Amino acid sequence: MDFNEEDSYLMLSGIQHFQFCKRQWALIHIEQQWEENVRTVEGQYLHQKADQPFIREKRGEKLIVRAMPVKSNELKITGICDVVEFIQDHNGVEIEGAKGKFTACPIEYKRGKPKVTDADILQLTAQALCLEEMLLCEISKGYMFYNEIKRREEVHLTVDLKNKVREITAEMQDYYNRRHTPKVKTGSFCKNCSLQHICLPELMNKRSVKSYIEGRICE
């Protein structure tokens, strides 16, 4: 593997941005623009608890690994799993530094509540694909933990979801290789975008983005 090639792997967490708005993803991941807003700060606070590099904890038959770096050479993505639970299973795979065999189960932490879109689930699926490639195993389920409802929800990581992640990451790679930032295409989702005044600077000077977007929606 060429080191420089690996350096150019895309961030796995970008799948969420890409699903939210392709232009927002490109501004962040191609043009390296970033604006912190309340959402990202709160999200980071929640992640701090999970982001203690490589902390391993044994609980009964489970080995819990936090902030586990993962990557996929097939998808050319890299990222961090908030938590991976390794559960003892004689049909599982061996992992470094532990006795026995295990199945792996990724868990992703989110600030809010379950979304109507599948953006969170696709991010979790991408983590599972990385783990499958790294550990040479198959992962069929994971969990989303939502801080607002203080509960984790089981997610079936189906073939369809995995194929969708492959399609999305291929499209992201294509945009990235062409350094292509899609043109503005606003919608109601723009109200929750932290890059409004980078994406829509002229509008910001003339009238509020909110009123512009509401105007567009009513058109």
Ligand code: SF4
């Ligand atoms: S303001 Fe709207 S169109 Fe622009 S990046 Fe944000 S979500 Fe996308």
